[in-house]
Amino acid sequence: MNAYLSLWNTISQRVASVRNIENIPLGVRRSWTPEETQLMLRVLQIFILENILHEHRQKHGTLMEPLSGIRALDHKIFIKTHWTFNEIRSMSLEDKLLVLHDEIKVENLSPEAQSFVVGKNISDFSIIFEDFRSEEWNYGENKVFLDLL
Template sequence: MSLNQESARIAASAIQHSTREVSKLVASKNRSLQIFILEMILHKHRQQYATAFEPLKNEKALHHLIFTKTMWKPSEIRQLSLADSLFIIQDELRIDKLPADIAPFIESLNLPAVAFIFEHLLDEDWVPKENSIFLASMK
């Protein structure tokens, strides 16, 4: 292999590696945005349905949202994976359902217009208690 061929191979490998890293970063941002939208939708749901007796904290807000849409038994809803839960509330998980003041944050992510599909959204990807302090500060 000539020096030029070896240089071209190394450059192609570096570009391919760089492209994979950019794809991972964009996928990570998309995943974060998906969880962020979920949190905002659940915050809005809590504002509408939570009471002093049942504040709909953490997963309970998601379960209650699914209940209001499906009227399934709570025991069935609690058995759903996160991916299945998101599939059920897909019509809610839209950027246009978010408050207008959130738009600058979403634009700051510089995400492409093309959506990335996550084959396996793990239950561990969403930590419901993680944003409770931030959400408590919202009115």
């Protein structure tokens, strides 16, 4: 199975479970309910985040500090803002994502990841969840698939 597909499915199952909603198979061609659109857009957000952080780890990670998990997110924010790590660590996940909002876009994905996303019939309008639950993002679970990229 394609690493991108495995990553997508893992994220989708997690978000659906956290939100207590039914997971929908990727690529299903039908009209989505507002709840399904929310699910797909959250999965897309986390998928893009994971890919951006994967590239950040490849560029800035070292043998001594591979920037595992949330450390990659914190380091990326540090590089971007030059805020102290204490300031960054005190932020909620939702606020950290807002700092990176300008980067969490499909066009910032690798060409391979962009091709994967474009072919998946993702909604072109925005109906989003009002909050971002930190348990929706499980970087340890996603790492298995990122290592295959």
